[in-house]
Amino acid sequence: MQTVSLPQAGGCVCGALRYALGASPLLAYACHCHDCQKRTGAAFTLTLVIRSGDLTVSGSVDRVPRAAQSGRQVEHGFCPACRVPVFSRAPVAPDYMSLRAGTLDDARWVVPVAQTFVESAIPWAVIAGVRAVEWAHFDFTALGRDWLATAPAFRPREADAP
Secondary structure (H helix, E strand, O other): OOEEEEOEEEEOOOOOOEEEEOOOOOEEEEEOOHHHHHHHOOOOEEEEEEEHHHEEEEOOOEEEEEEOOOOOEEEEEEOOOOOOEEEEEOOOOOOEEEEEHHHEOOOOOOOOOEEEOHHHOOHHHOOOOOEEOOHHHOOHHHHHHHHHHHOOEEEEOOOOOO
16 A cells, blocks of 8 residues: 655645645545636546645635536635636535645645546546546545545654654
């Protein structure tokens, strides 16, 4: 089993917004919705669901509220300098947030357990071997259990360990 050191560092492309993820994510998934495609300019987003309290942010963040494709309000956090989207949070679930895995300094360990909005996916971008789950049936808790069963082991960095 792969071991990943905590905290995991990341940030925007210009470096003005940095963060440290101090605990294991709860879930990793890919979203192929048109909103994610347009917001990132990519075929899909690779998202980590984390506890809000597990992320320490340094630098300024522009927070922009937008309605998601589902109609739910979501607040997106961007770097004010380079405009890279780094995280988002739904006001109805303030204890959790979505972190864009591509903003990690090293995201090689992130493997999604599910993908959603596959019906709007760019056909070549559907991830082989990753189950498709309709958004209406996307159970964060159950999928989180499935992801944690196959996720890397997360450990404090040697220098941080007691």
